[in-house]
Amino acid sequence: MNKWEDNKAWFLVLPVFVIVAFSAILPLMTVVNYSIQDIFGPGERVFVGLEWFEEVLADPRLHEALMRQFLFSGLVLLIEIPLGIGIALLMPKKGWGASLSLVLMALPLLIPWNVIGTIWIVFTRPDIGLFGSFINGIGIPFDHTASPIQAWITLILMEVWHWTPLVVLLAYAGLRAIPEAYFQAAKIDGASAWAVFKYIQLPKMRGVLTIALLLRFMDSFLIYAEPFVLTGGGPGNTTTFLSIYLVKIAVGQFDLGPAAAFSLIYFLIILLLSWLFYQVLQNAGKGDA
């Protein structure tokens, strides 16, 4: 075989390279390009170095949005992961009950994201919404467009309703994959239900929970469509998360340079945190005791 024949293999992977280049690498390069230039119009651009980065990093509104984002993702993960595991543990293992609960669980995941926002706008309306009017009916004044706390509660409820099923499905798959012998051995060893959970189910679910945590972290950190539809970032700026603020800069104010710098920082934060989560979860339970 000569070298030419070996290189033919590259033609087979070429389509993938082209797709990745157009979908990921080129846009990323464009963003990098924008982030270090000041753009006035087509062909009119000035190299500004790290100026946009400095400006963005010093922006107090970005700091606030970042803090909100951390709080939001943190709360969402703290609720969704344990709740998802709990529901998965309670779901029937076989028979029609298993199929039915899987379908019910999958429903929220099948709805388009902006529709979710719309559903919840109607659902939580204080006058005609089932939820909103019920809360008002029991004597608690409720209006998520006026109260920041209520806006947060509504957003988190919506996010939990929308995405806990994903955690449930992953955890359920992880639980079903544990061989029956583990439970039989635990029975013989006289283990309590809590010990079975702690020493068998939880460690065996580590892989799928890592995936669930990463997906939920990234998605909740990038959340845009639902709060945009439901609260539009308000009241005030109280639900303006990073992505909403980013869109305001890029599309609202058309500040392409700062927006590009912002995107890169945003991207790096997610990359770094995802890597950290991954490392921590992978190393948990390894090595010598």
Place this chain on the structure above:
Amino acid sequence: MAQINLNKIAHSYIKHPTGDSDYALKLIDNIWDDGGAYALLGPSGCGKTTLLNIISGLLVPSKGRILFDGKDVTDMPPEKRNIAQVFQFPVLYDTMSVFDNLAFPLRNRGFDEDSVKTRVLEIAEILELTPFLYKKAAGLAADAKQKISLGRGLVRSDVAAILFDEPLTVIDPNLKWQLRCKLKEIHEQLKLTLIYVTHDQVEALTFADKVVVMYEGEIVQIGTPQELFENPSHKFVGYFIGSPGMNFLPCKVDGNIAVIQDSHGVMIKNNTSAQSLGIPLNDTLTSLASKASGQLELGIRPLYLKVHPTEVKGALKAKVKALQDHGNFKIITVILAGHTLRARLDEDDFTGTEDVWLEFPVDWIRLFAKERLLK
């Protein structure tokens, strides 16, 4: 330590079983001695694991009672029965150290930490796990893991019986031998009742004092390895034990001669003398045959079937089909009246001709009717 009494046990996985075929276990009625090493041997799906789970309490039998030392434990859950079970693959608590794994059953039963420690160290010593005690169990090799699974059973001093469900499946062949010796050693040291499920006859024969052969949900024979080899009580035992399995020939007894039949029950004429192909029997066999009903079959182990390269008086002529070299012995496959027979030859016995003459030593001939040994 306990004597295990299986009192008319039957089990079906179907809620309302109608026929015999709905039962995974048909009828087991047996008493297994305290301190015995039993191997449950049989092909996949014969009910071995079902029986094991009934003994351990993971399954409650549809019918019958099970008694340990005379005490009815049928409805007792596994943790109350004082049995230990080792599964096909190592079952470990991955996040725990070896020590904690071994201590787990004791801690669950509320033993104080001092006695837990004494007992764990004692068992670790027996199983040669002491050097790994404070390592995570997940990182060890398969044989060490399987020893930990075993250790979790042994650590309870009140354990009545240890059940093994094909425990050597995932172990490297060179370690299998070692681990099997270890099991035997522990058995002798601790005098526990051991029940060992396997489909590997070598494992069963080397491990157990008594081999329990199961076939289609029934125990077809319980015996020492020698008994199973020499007097298989069922055709299945003949096939299953020994490599290759027993040869069988359908026949009809005429006087003191077993006349070989072809697959349609027609007697086969000898091509040279126009006489029927006959194998002489002794008086015992003849009288057994006269009392039997149904189609008779003559069985003989390949080890005992004599093969002559030249014509011998009284021997039957057969065609050679294949000759396989197994290193220190050869297996010859021959065709006699349309039936395939195998015989074991010494390594330098015979090089290969087209025809051979078969001699059936009368002491090693067994007669079967309706698949069962006549005796």
